[in-house]
Amino acid sequence: xxERYKIYDKLGSGGVGAVFRAYDNELKRWVAIKRLMSANxxxxxxxxxxxxxxxxxxxxxxxxxxxxTIFDVASDAEGLFMVMELLEGEDLADxxxxxxxxxxxxxxxxxxxxxxLLAAHQRHILHRDIKPENIKVERLPGGRMQSxxxxxxxxxxxxxxxxxxxxxxxxxxxxxxxxxxxxLTRAPVDVRTDLYSLGCVFYEALSGRKAFDxxxxxxxxxxxxxxxxxxxxxxxxxxxxxLGAWVLxxxxxNPEDRPTGAQQAxxxxxxxxxxxxxxxxxxWMPPGYGQQPGSYTQSLYPGSATTSTIPIQPGYYQQPxxxxxxxxxxxxxxxxxxxxMAAQTTPMARTSPPASRTTASRRTGSVTKTPSVRLHSxxxxxxxxxxxxxxxxxxxxxxxxxxxxxxxxFLFSGKNDPESGGAASSGxxxxxxxxxxTYQLPQDRLFPPxxxxxxxxxxxxxxxxxxxxxxxxxxxxxxxxxxISPLANDNLMRAYNKSSSHAPxxxxxxxxxxxxxxxxxxxxxxxxxxxxxxxxxMSLSDAASEKEKFPFGSPAPRGMPGMTLGVVFQADGTRLPxxxxxxxxxxxxxxxxxxxxxxxxxxxxxxxxxxxSITSRDVDCTLPCTAILTWSSDGIAExxxxxxxxxxxxxxxxxxAPTAPLSKLQFGKVVGSKQDNxxxxxxxxxxxxxxxxxxSLIKVDQVQLLETxxxxxxxxxxxxxxxxxxxx
Numbered sequence: 001x002x003e004r005y006k007i008y009d010k011l012g013s014g015g016v017g018a019v020f021r022a023y024d025n026e027l028k029r030w031v032a033i034k035r036l037m038s039a040n041x042x043x044x045x046x047x048x049x050x051x052x053x054x055x056x057x058x059x060x061x062x063x064x065x066x067x068x069t070i071f072d073v074a075s076d077a078e079g080l081f082m083v084m085e086l087l088e089g090e091d092l093a094d095x096x097x098x099x100x101x102x103x104x105x106x107x108x109x110x111x112x113x114x115x116x117l118l119a120a121h122q123r124h125i126l127h128r129d130i131k132p133e134n135i136k137v138e139r140l141p142g143g144r145m146q147s148x149x150x151x152x153x154x155x156x157x158x159x160x161x162x163x164x165x166x167x168x169x170x171x172x173x174x175x176x177x178x179x180x181x182x183x184l185t186r187a188p189v190d191v192r193t194d195l196y197s198l199g200c201v202f203y204e205a206l207s208g209r210k211a212f213d214x215x216x217x218x219x220x221x222x223x224x225x226x227x228x229x230x231x232x233x234x235x236x237x238x239x240x241x242x243l244g245a246w247v248l249x250x251x252x253x254n255p256e257d258r259p260t261g262a263q264q265a266x267x268x269x270x271x272x273x274x275x276x277x278x279x280x281x282x283x284w285m286p287p288g289y290g291q292q293p294g295s296y297t298q299s300l301y302p303g304s305a306t307t308s309t310i311p312i313q314p315g316y317y318q319q320p321x322x323x324x325x326x327x328x329x330x331x332x333x334x335x336x337x338x339x340x341m342a343a344q345t346t347p348m349a350r351t352s353p354p355a356s357r358t359t360a361s362r363r364t365g366s367v368t369k370t371p372s373v374r375l376h377s378x379x380x381x382x383x384x385x386x387x388x389x390x391x392x393x394x395x396x397x398x399x400x401x402x403x404x405x406x407x408x409x410f411l412f413s414g415k416n417d418p419e420s421g422g423a424a425s426s427g428x429x430x431x432x433x434x435x436x437x438t439y440q441l442p443q444d445r446l447f448p449p450x451x452x453x454x455x456x457x458x459x460x461x462x463x464x465x466x467x468x469x470x471x472x473x474x475x476x477x478x479x480x481x482x483x484i485s486p487l488a489n490d491n492l493m494r495a496y497n498k499s500s501s502h503a504p505x506x507x508x509x510x511x512x513x514x515x516x517x518x519x520x521x522x523x524x525x526x527x528x529x530x531x532x533x534x535x536x537x538m539s540l541s542d543a544a545s546e547k548e549k550f551p552f553g554s555p556a557p558r559g560m561p562g563m564t565l566g567v568v569f570q571a572d573g574t575r576l577p578x579x580x581x582x583x584x585x586x587x588x589x590x591x592x593x594x595x596x597x598x599x600x601x602x603x604x605x606x607x608x609x610x611x612x613s614i615t616s617r618d619v620d621c622t623l624p625c626t627a628i629l630t631w632s633s634d635g636i637a638e639x640x641x642x643x644x645x646x647x648x649x650x651x652x653x654x655x656x657a658p659t660a661p662l663s664k665l666q667f668g669k670v671v672g673s674k675q676d677n678x679x680x681x682x683x684x685x686x687x688x689x690x691x692x693x694x695x696s697l698i699k700v701d702q703v704q705l706l707e708t709x710x711x712x713x714x715x716x717x718x719x720x721x722x723x724x725x726x727x728x
Contacts, residue, residue: 005033005083021086031071032087036080056082058125059152066116068136068150087148088452088558089138092205096132098440098447100208100236108145109137109205110269113198116149118262121191127152128189130197131175132204141449143705176217177210181225181253192255195265199250206243207236211251227253242272440484448692448710449702453557455550456540456665456693457485458493461524464506477503478526481538485693491546493538493667504528504536509570509624509687509715517644517718519570519624525687528668529572535683537668547663551631551695552585554661561633562697563591563662566626568711571595572685573622580684581667581691587660591629595621601649603629603639608656614639616649624716626707632697633657642707644718665693689715 005022011032012019022033036056053073060070060082072083092109095101101109113135120127127134127149134151180196182189203211212223222228229251232244246269252258259265441447441459448454463482464472472478477500481493495503504526512518519525528536548554551563569580576597583591592604601616616639619625623644630638638652668684690711698706 005031007033022083024083030086032084034082034084035078036082053080056080058123061123062119062125064116064119065146066112066148067119068148068152087136087138087150089136089146091133092135092137092147092201093132095137096205096208101205105145106202106205109135109147110202111266112147113149113201114262114266114269116147117191117194117198118266120149120152121194121262125152126189126191127194128183128197129175129178130194130201131178132201133175135201139447139449139451141699141702141705143446143449143709176220177212179224180255181227182255184221184224190255191261192258195250195258195262196252196255199247202247202250203232206239206247207232209235246272445714446710449705450559450694450696450698453559453694453696453698454485454692455546455695456483456491456691458483458691460506460526460689463492464526467500472506474506474508474524476506478506479503480541481526491543492541493665494541496535496537496539501531501534502536504538504688507687509689517623518716519644520715520717523689523715525570525689528688529685530575530683535668537666537684539666540664543663547585547661549695550585550661550663551693552589552633552658552661553663553695557694557696559694559696559698562657563631564628564694564696564698564703564706565591565630565691566628566693566706566711567593567691568624568626568689568715569621570624570687571599571621573599575683575685576622578684578686579669579682580686580688581665582669583662583666583693584664585658585660585662587658589658589660589662591631591662593627593629601625601627601639601641603627603637605631605637605653605655607658610655612637612653612655614651614653616641616651618647619643619649620645620647626711626716628703628707630697630703631657640703640707642712644716646718665691667691 004026005024007020007022009021010018011021019032019034022031023029024031056070056073060073062070068087069085070082071085074081074083117127117130129151130149134149135147136150137145137147140146178197178200180189180193181187182193200211211229212220214220214223229248232239232247233241236244249268250258250265259268441457441462448457458481462484464478465480465482466472466476467479477495479495479498479500483491483493485491507525507527509519509523509525511521530536543550551565552561565583567581571578571580576595576599578595580593580595581591587607588609589607590604592606594602594604596602596615599620599622601619601621603614605612605614614637619641620643621641625641625643628638628640630636630640635655635657636652637655638650640648640650642648667688669682692706692711
């Protein structure tokens, strides 16, 4: 191995072995290497070594875009190992931690996960440990979400039916919140077992809560075995009845009531998606499934009721009513299920995300990782029924024994606080201590492209705190504005002199009287209009320890070196001209965005004693606007601006790139010895909704996605138009 692969660091470990990040010297690429078995273990148990090699070869034969790719299976002096692709992105658990998925993303998740399982099942391989932590997701440049199933450590190739995976001590392995009843009772498992676990994942992805949860392991086990579940339409009213029924079918208590395989589940999803009403009661549905909690006013998903009390959330998939067919329940004919052979392996170590993503998970309130659980049992459920003892009691005793021996505590995620933009708290079961408040992007937002290079992300409705440190409410002062980016470590903007006199207020963006062009209703902004003659200004408090992560810092970003900075704002037309923002660095370079007397935007780029300016045409900055500034490492600076009516301006200029990180950001300006004597032309007066900065130059299609889908479509309503003028 040492001749071809250079090992860098350990990403994780499991019962079979450990996973390492390595570099392939021949193919010049980063890979993940999983050590399956040491040479000593292989010598001591040749049968196990043979089975592991056969399973590894079977996994390596899988070629599917929704399954982690195995590049090679080989042996060296230390034993057997597998070489796998090193995945980017984050766990589905982290994504769901920011809030339930909207329909577009859920549909991608459902179809891709089932496609991946179908490919594995066709080769007679079960996963048997499906959970959010074992599904990696990544946002593609075009905005589409891609998912891949990882960690086939509990998988087993073969056609002979056996009981659930056991190790040498006869313990059942898996993740308790997602384990099928047949796994808990040691009954035979097959492809429908994976469907049950995937259904539990889908339930959580749609609702933000676990399907089977409890304060103790015994309670969770009881809920699985008794099928004690709250219907999706009760915990997540935005989910239409057909979708809730489809998920419940995957999670049916009896395997016979589930789809016979992933193919049937896919076809049923496509058929049921055309329904406009709830399907009739089926055996797998819990009592009271059709009961709806109150009235509705908004359709968010295909087939959902036309009335809902929850707020409109842009970005959800919608279809016109005429697109729906008559409510006919279509069940795909049964097919022979593939039965699987049991194994004696432990879960494969999960490939960990990069350090930056680990930071993001900590700071954005991600779902708590669920450790695998071992449930002791001495016989199958059929044997136990003959002997008489209650199956649930045996399972519970086994769990208690494991807890006493291992001292395992399980983490449960906290509830989202809508006022904090999804601030979450979590703690150990049975422990006490203050909950950590974190900040995250609201669940109704499309997450920005190339998110791993975001070094500063400020959203008016998220992370604003007042004098007492509490979250800012409408019409309250915002003294601190917390960053929610995945790269930096909670950088925050502070009001000038930490004074309420210079702090913006949190408010709702005023909407136009005609309701056609302007800000969308109920959009939160920070009000920077001066009060009592005092200017409002905020600056980045202290990015010294994080400045190298900002544009033109020393660590190379994942994308192209450079800078991308986007803002959503509206200027007060009675106070022009003004300065909106200033971004500087230690090397004297600067980016300044101004607004002149004629309502145009002026972007100044300064570096090496030189200055270039780009002035927009036609774009009216006194209307809601988006502006995106980019600066490449080869010295190409660009201004891209669009106003509410849809007028677009784009122009570039040539200037030497900065030689030091641009890490000092300020909105507005306060100068001089007194707090209120800043020249009018240096003050910013207006509304600021969002600012997002990348430590890289993102691609053109990503810029377009950022400008339209991520920023403009969320805040601004107005007819999109073709560029009115473009200057090269």
